[in-house]
Amino acid sequence: xxxxxxxxxxxxxxxxxxxxxxxxxxxxxxxxxxxxxxxxxxxxxxxxxxxxxxxxxxxxxxxxxxxxxxxxxxxxxxxxxxxxxxxxxxxxxxxxxxxxxxxxxxxxxxxxxxxxxxxxxxxxxxxxxxxxxxxxxxxxxxxxxxxxxxxxxxxxxxxxxxxxxxxxxxxxxxxxxxxxxxxxxxxxxxxxxxxxxxxxxxxxxxxxxxxxxxxxxxxxxxxxxxxxxxxxxxxxxxxxxxxxxxxxxxxxxxxxxxxxxxxxxxxxxxxxxxxxxxxxxxxxx
Amino acid sequence: xxxxxxxxxxxxxxxxxxxxxxxxxxxxxxxxxxxxxxxxxxxxxxxxxxxxxxxxxxxxxxxxxxxxxxxxxxxxxxxxxxxxxxxxxxxxxxxxxxxxxxxxxxxxxxxxxxxxxxxxxxxxxxxxxxxxxxxxxxxxxxxxxxxxxxxxxxxxxxxxxxxxxxxxxxxxxxxxxxxxxxxxxxxxxxxxxxxxxxxxxxxxxxxxxxxxxxxxxxxxxxxxxxxxxxxxxxxxxxxxxxxxxxxxxxxxxxxxxxxxxxxxxxxxxxxxxxxxxxxxxxxxxxxxxxxxxxxxxxxxxxxxxxxxxxxxxxxxxxxxxx
Numbered sequence: 001x002x003x004x005x006x007x008x009x010x011x012x013x014x015x016x017x018x019x020x021x022x023x024x025x026x027x028x029x030x031x032x033x034x035x036x037x038x039x040x041x042x043x044x045x046x047x048x049x050x051x052x053x054x055x056x057x058x059x060x061x062x063x064x065x066x067x068x069x070x071x072x073x074x075x076x077x078x079x080x081x082x083x084x085x086x087x088x089x090x091x092x093x094x095x096x097x098x099x100x101x102x103x104x105x106x107x108x109x110x111x112x113x114x115x116x117x118x119x120x121x122x123x124x125x126x127x128x129x130x131x132x133x134x135x136x137x138x139x140x141x142x143x144x145x146x147x148x149x150x151x152x153x154x155x156x157x158x159x160x161x162x163x164x165x166x167x168x169x170x171x172x173x174x175x176x177x178x179x180x181x182x183x184x185x186x187x188x189x190x191x192x193x194x195x196x197x198x199x200x201x202x203x204x205x206x207x208x209x210x211x212x213x214x215x216x217x218x219x220x221x222x223x224x225x226x227x228x229x230x231x232x233x234x235x236x237x238x239x240x241x242x243x244x245x246x247x248x249x250x251x252x253x254x255x256x257x258x259x260x261x262x263x264x265x266x267x268x269x270x271x272x273x274x275x276x277x278x279x280x281x282x283x284x285x
Numbered sequence: 286x287x288x289x290x291x292x293x294x295x296x297x298x299x300x301x302x303x304x305x306x307x308x309x310x311x312x313x314x315x316x317x318x319x320x321x322x323x324x325x326x327x328x329x330x331x332x333x334x335x336x337x338x339x340x341x342x343x344x345x346x347x348x349x350x351x352x353x354x355x356x357x358x359x360x361x362x363x364x365x366x367x368x369x370x371x372x373x374x375x376x377x378x379x380x381x382x383x384x385x386x387x388x389x390x391x392x393x394x395x396x397x398x399x400x401x402x403x404x405x406x407x408x409x410x411x412x413x414x415x416x417x418x419x420x421x422x423x424x425x426x427x428x429x430x431x432x433x434x435x436x437x438x439x440x441x442x443x444x445x446x447x448x449x450x451x452x453x454x455x456x457x458x459x460x461x462x463x464x465x466x467x468x469x470x471x472x473x474x475x476x477x478x479x480x481x482x483x484x485x486x487x488x489x490x491x492x493x494x495x496x497x498x499x500x501x502x503x504x505x506x507x508x509x510x511x512x513x514x515x516x517x518x519x520x521x522x523x524x525x526x527x528x529x530x531x532x533x534x535x536x537x538x539x540x541x542x543x544x545x546x547x548x549x550x551x552x553x554x555x556x557x558x559x560x561x562x563x564x565x566x567x568x569x570x571x572x573x574x575x576x577x578x579x580x581x582x583x584x585x586x587x588x589x590x591x592x593x594x595x596x597x598x599x600x601x602x603x604x605x606x607x
Contacts (some may be wrong), residue, residue: 022301023425029305030365037372042335044319046476048329238324238482258438 019267064135067189070142074279075149076102082142085135090128094139097125097219101143104150107283110165113151116225122147126172134189137180141193144172145200145279153204154225154281155211163211166204166281167220173201181231185241195246196275202228202268207281209265225264234258300514304366307418310500311373317493318380321486332475334386338393339379343371347402356547359515363547366508373501374400380494381424383431386473392424418498425494429487429496431467435474436483442467450564512546513537531557534564 012111064070064085069078079102086094100118113119122143129140153169154199177197184194205224209216229235232243239247247254253267278284319331347370351357358364378396383389431442446463453462474481517537520528531564535557540546548556575597585591 026301026305026362030361031310033305033308033312033365033369036309036316040315040319040372040376041314041336043316044330044333046320046328046330048479049325049327050478073371170402239480244479255438 031108036089040243047130064138064189067138067193068196070138071145071193072276073284075142075146079142079146082139085133086129086139087132087136090125093121094125094129097122098139098143101146101150104146107150107152107285109156110147110151110153111168114147114168123172126175130176134180134183134187137176138189139191141176141180141197144169144176147172148279150199150283152282154207157213162213163208163217163220166208166211170201170204170220170224172207173204174223177201177231178227181242182240185245191245192249194242195249196272198228198231198242198246199250199268199272199275200279202253202257202265203272203279206263206265206269221265228257298508300507301362304369304504307373307500307502307507308365310496310503311369311376312497312500314496314500315372315376316338317489318376318570319493320489321477322489323479323483324482325479326482327477327479329477331379335382335384335475336375338382338389339377340375342378342393342396342401343374344573345397346374347371349402359549361549362510362511364435366504366511369504370501370508374506375498377421377494377497377501380490380497381421381428382575383428383469384473384475386429386469388467388473395420395424419532421498422494425490426470430488431469432474432481432486435469435471435476436481438480440470441465441470442469458526479561509541509546513540515551516540516545516557519550520557531561535560 064081069075070082079098082098083091083095097116097118101122104113108116112122126140126143129136129143148169151165151169153165155166177194179192181194181198184190187194202224205220206221209218211217231240232246233240234243234254234256243254250267250271253271256267257264272279319336320328321331322328347367358367374388375556382392382396400417434440434442443466444463445466447461471480517532520531523531535543543556543560544554545556585594
């Protein structure tokens with residue numbers, strides 16, 4: 001019927017159908033393109049994901065309050081609170097070692113003391129605590145800080161291996177960061193201590209690197225650079241969670257580390273000294 | 286009639302499809318140029334500021350072009366082609382501009398000088414030469430470079446070591462061992478707070494740029510074909526022999542240059558009438574001159590001049606249809 005009508009009107013039905021079809025197709029294509037145009041404008045207004053500011057986490061269960069106090073100069077005042085967080089089967093040994101470390105006198109060399117009977121017991125305890133709960137891991141970190149505070153790791157003038165003390169302390173910090181660093185980034189108990197520990201690790205390893213009176217020792221420096229790159233993700237475009245946390249807290253140190261140059265750890269050194277001015281390698285003297 | 290209609294329908298089909306496909310390309314390209322990915326894998330927009338600047342520059346270019354040519358789109362497809370060209374230019378300019386800071390203003394001046402105030406080629410009608418496209422591509426590369434530097438936490442275009450100072454092993458010289466050229470900030474680059482994930486973002490922007498340019502060129506070329514089809518359709522309303530004669534008198538290649546594109550139908554008809562009258566008049570004058578030249582046979586002076594006169598007189602008009 002339609003064909004007959006077209007013929008009666010003197011039109012070519014095939015051409016008319018083609019024209020109508022083309023018009024519909026054009027309308028659809030214009031609509032699709034218009035939607036794409038609007039989409040291209042709308043996507044520009046998509047807000048970026050905001051960085052979430054750290055908030056105080058309210059935990060119903062008992063928890064360690066103000067953990068940084070256990071790492072600072074006044075740690076001795078609250079050290080006894082750590083006993084309650086250690087598993088029952090090692091609580092007695094922990095308590096004895098904690099008592100020993102927090103009353104260590106005479107400022108012995110770090111390397112020598114860790115090789116002593118008490119030092120070896122402490123290292124075994126640190127290994128156990130690192131594989132335990134987060135609170136036990138934190139207790140282990142508090143003990144390492146106390147070792148750093150009560151032993152001498154500043155290079156001696158006459159030592160044959162002047163970097164040994166600092167490198168040994170750096171080893172303890174590195175073991176803890178390797179186990180708990182990435183997991184700590186979003187943990188309200190461990191986040192701030194882990195970021196501070198990364199700074200302290202950089203400072204201690206820098207001391208080891210610069211230990212000789214003349215020249216430097218490359219091994220600790222290269223080890224620190226490799227480990228920090230791995231830990232913080234600074235050698236690739238995507239930072240680790242801990243890397244982002246440290247960037248937000250110690251941005252200048254990280255920027256200097258990433259920028260390259262001769263002294264990558266300088267920013268770590270200055271930031272750690274600001275955080276823990278008494279951790280100078282000579283028992284605070 | 287049937288063959289001619291089919292040919293005409295096929296021709297219009299080609300032009301309209303080109304315009305519409307160009308529009309879709311520009312839409313997709315605009316979306317890709319408008320997003321970025323941060324280092325957590327989250328998507329976000331590149332912001333309104335850069336697009337507003339791009340749109341402003343594109344508007345300036347469109348106004349300058351309209352003023353110089355005095356033409357306006359006359360039907361839906363032509364309007365759509367104009368909108369497509371405007372948005373493509375806005376997306377591309379927004380995509381290649383540095384998002385903020387002194388670099389952005391430097392690039393704006395460059396674009397104003399080279400793109401906005403550039404007159405289109407009278408013969409081809411092309412808005413952008415290959416030189417301009419090359420400059421826009423170079424600006425995109427520059428933006429990608431500074432985005433890369435920023436994604437690697439290097440906040441300058443480049444760092445140049447000072448020859449002697451950089452080789453001295455003294456730490457206190459660190460601040461003056463190298464010179465940072467073209468420093469910028471994350472805020473100037475419009476980076477998301479988590480930092481830019483360079484590789485996927487670069488891929489999005491590069492593809493978006495290519496799609497926008499391809500869509501722009503396709504829509505512009507097709508719009509020109511569409512205008513030719515419109516003029517052709519008007520001429521074809523004449524009886525077929527007359528239409529054929531008019532198209533021989535005013536070849537399609539000259540339509541754009543003669544200012545037929547973009548005229549409303551009434552003015553287009555008047556313009557064609559005027560052109561036919563003008564060219565016929567010239568043709569008749571020429572024919573008359575040739576006819577009168579037969580007198581020269583009686584006054585042929587001989588020699589070189591006489592030879593040329595004789596050649597003109599002896600020449601025959603070409604056969605019809607050759």
